[in-house]
Each structure stands twice: as C-alpha cells, then as structure tokens.
Amino acid sequence: MPLDEVITPERTFDVELERDLLLENEKIALQNRELLRKKGIRAIDIMGSIGSGKTTLIEQLAKHLNRKYKIAVFNGDVTTTIDSDRVKKQGVEVVQINTGKECHLDAELIRRALQKINLDKIDLILVENVGNLICPAEFPLGCEKRVVVISVTEGPYMVVKHPFIFQSADVVVVNKKDLARAMKVSVKRLKEDVIRINPRAVAVATNCRKGEGISRVISALKL
Amino acid sequence: MHEYSIALQLVNNLLQEAEKHNANKVLEVHIVIGKLTFLGKEQIKFCYETLARGSILENSQLYIEERDGCIKCIACGYEGSLSYQDDPEYHLSLPAFSCPVCGSAVEIISGRECLIKKIKFLV
Numbered sequence: 001m002p003l004d005e006v007i008t009p010e011r012t013f014d015v016e017l018e019r020d021l022l023l024e025n026e027k028i029a030l031q032n033r034e035l036l037r038k039k040g041i042r043a044i045d046i047m048g049s050i051g052s053g054k055t056t057l058i059e060q061l062a063k064h065l066n067r068k069y070k071i072a073v074f075n076g077d078v079t080t081t082i083d084s085d086r087v088k089k090q091g092v093e094v095v096q097i098n099t100g101k102e103c104h105l106d107a108e109l110i111r112r113a114l115q116k117i118n119l120d121k122i123d124l125i126l127v128e129n130v131g132n133l134i135c136p137a138e139f140p141l142g143c144e145k146r147v148v149v150i151s152v153t154e155g156p157y158m159v160v161k162h163p164f165i166f167q168s169a170d171v172v173v174v175n176k177k178d179l180a181r182a183m184k185v186s187v188k189r190l191k192e193d194v195i196r197i198n199p200r201a202v203a204v205a206t207n208c209r210k211g212e213g214i215s216r217v218i219s220a221l222k223l
Numbered sequence: 224m225h226e227y228s229i230a231l232q233l234v235n236n237l238l239q240e241a242e243k244h245n246a247n248k249v250l251e252v253h254i255v256i257g258k259l260t261f262l263g264k265e266q267i268k269f270c271y272e273t274l275a276r277g278s279i280l281e282n283s284q285l286y287i288e289e290r291d292g293c294i295k296c297i298a299c300g301y302e303g304s305l306s307y308q309d310d311p312e313y314h315l316s317l318p319a320f321s322c323p324v325c326g327s328a329v330e331i332i333s334g335r336e337c338l339i340k341k342i343k344f345l346v
Binding site for chain 2: 016
C-alpha cells in the first residue's frame with residue numbers, strides 16, 4: 001500500500017476560507033474608479049458583439065466630443081490593431097490592449113493601460129471591450145458607465161438571449177437601424193426587450209456610420 | 224468562456240494556501256458558484272483538472288456547490304428569488320431582472336459569487 005494512504009487519516013486538516021475569485025477583479029475595478037475620480041476623468045466601457053459597431057460608435061463619439069474633452073481610447077482586442085488604427089484617425093490618444101487569448105478585458109488590464117497615458121492630460125476615456133456579449137458582463141473595469149452596442153443585423157433575439165450583459169448596462173445602442181426593414185427586425189421590439197430586462201437602461205436607436213442618433217447617445221451618457 | 228482564467232486563479236490561490244500551511248498535497252477543494260455568473264460547472268472542473276496535473280493539486284476532488292440568485296427591489300424593497308418568465312414568442316425562459324412585485328429595477332444581492340469555501344490538505 002502506498003505510504004500516503006496509510007498516513008492520510010491522521011494528518012489531514014481543513015482550512016475554511018471565504019475568498020471570492022471574482023471579487024479580486026472588482027477590487028481592482030474599484031481602485032481604477034477611485035483613480036479616475038481623483039483625476040477627474042470620466043470613463044465609459046463599451047461592450048457588444050463582433051461587428052455590432054463598437055468601433056464606429058467610438059469614432060463618432062470622438063468626432064462629436066473631441067472639442068469638449070481630451071479623449072483617450074483603450075482598444076481591447078484579441079490580437080490585431082485594426083481598430084486602433086481606425087480610431088487614431090480621429091486625433092485621439094489610443095492605447096491598444098491585446099488580451100491574447102482572453103475573451104474580455106479585466107480591471108487589471110485597465111489598470112496597466114492607465115499607467116501608459118498621462119492622466120493629467122485626459123478627461124474622457126472610451127474603452128472598447130472585446131467583441132463578446134457574455135464574458136465582459138462578469139468583469140467590471142471601474143468605468144462609470146457601461147454601454148452595450150447591438151445591431152439589427154444580429155437578428156431579433158440578441159437581447160433576450162444575453163440578458164446578463166444588458167442588466168449591467170446604462171445605455172444600450174441599437175445600431176444599423178437603417179437595415180432594420182431589410183433584416184425584418186423591429187428596432188422598437190429590441191428596445192422594449194432591453195427595458196424589460198433592465199428598466200434603468202436607456203435604449204437608443206442609431207445609424208453610427210451616418211452619425212444618426214449619436215447626440216442622443218451622448219446625452220444618455222450625460223457627456 | 225473565461226473558466227480557464229478563473230480556474231487558474233483558483234489554482235494559484237490553492238498553491239499559496241498550501242505553502243502557507245506547509246501542506247504536501249491538496250485532497251479536497253470546495254467552491255461555491257452563483258447561478259448568475261457565467262461560469263459553467265463542467266468547464267471549471269475540466270480546466271481545474273488540467274491545471275492541477277503535475278502539481279500537489281493533482282487528483283484532488285473539486286466540489287462545486289451552485290447558489291441561487293437573489294435580488295432586491297430598489298423601489299418596494301422586495302428581497303428574494305428572481306422570477307423566470309417563459310416567453311411564448313421566443314420559447315425561452317428568461318431571468319427577469321425586474322421586481323416580481325412592482326416591476327421596478329432591482330439589485331442583484333447574491334448569485335454572482337465564485338467562492339473558495341474549504342480546502343482539505345495533507346501534511
């Protein structure tokens with residue numbers, strides 16, 4: 001009989017813990033929030049699935065707001081810098097965050113990105129999360145507001161199939177409204193689904209490419 | 224999807240605790256996962272076993288208890304479980320993040336946790 005089986009009964013002991021693994025992220029998120037508050041920086045976490053229009057929304061927000069704010073964009077992506085290159089054209093500072101294999105940004109990645117910019121020269125940070133409607137919901141970053149971007153081309157069930165991410169959203173952008181008829185998707189129904197899941201959220205229909213609805217997104221974010 | 228990174232954190236925490244207590248082996252690990260997280264029990268188990276291989280965690284038993292979600296209404300103060308609405312149009316059962324009594328917005332007070340509760344060590 002192996003030795004460890006003989007001694008097992010006498011020499012084991014239990015350690016009771018109450019340690020939350022998800023809370024580790026939340027602790028760092030709170031530190032990020034505190035740092036941003038101290039520096040007077042407003043930060044928006046922009047989430048949404050691949051191709052929903054997150055980058056286009058950010059381009060439009062940068063275009064509309066770059067006289068009022070000194071803007072930095074944190075671009076979360078698995079590998080490429082395509083989005084960063086697009087956003088840079090708006091004349092804003094861009095920090096690329098490649099997550100490698102991870103499916104979401106987390107508070108630690110944001111903490112490190114905040115060290116890469118001069119916080120005294122920035123007063124608005126737009127964070128583009130990794131294209132994904134599931135994981136980012138679980139990892140608050142410390143931003144004051146969360147936006148979820150969906151588009152009518154993703155079909156009519158985007159909201160009801162992913163209730164959790166909408167539960168944590170302050171503003172939900174329903175993009176590509178110009179394609180709704182062709183897609184046979186009701187923008188009104190999508191907005192109703194959002195409010196049913198999260199009565200606190202503001203839902204705004206947009207055509208980000210044309211800049212339609214952007215000013216309503218800006219006022220919903222109180223920017 | 225992010226079970227791997229959570230499992231990795233779990234393993235790192237366990238190795239730290241083992242070192243602190245001079246343990247040679249971990250026999251059992253008890254964790255609690257809230258039902259309102261996006262963590263799949265089977266995926267966590269799989270990632271854990273993969274990460275445990277070759278360490279003092281190898282062959283340990285991972286016990287996962289699932290905990291129900293609990294919400295609190297901001298308007299009327301209702302506190303309790305969520306209602307799940309069956310949507311005949313979408314053929315889905317949706318967790319309703321609004322108050323089952325008055326329909327207002329709610330806060331989630333439990334069900335989003337991922338706790339390490341107990342570890343059984345061998346010295």
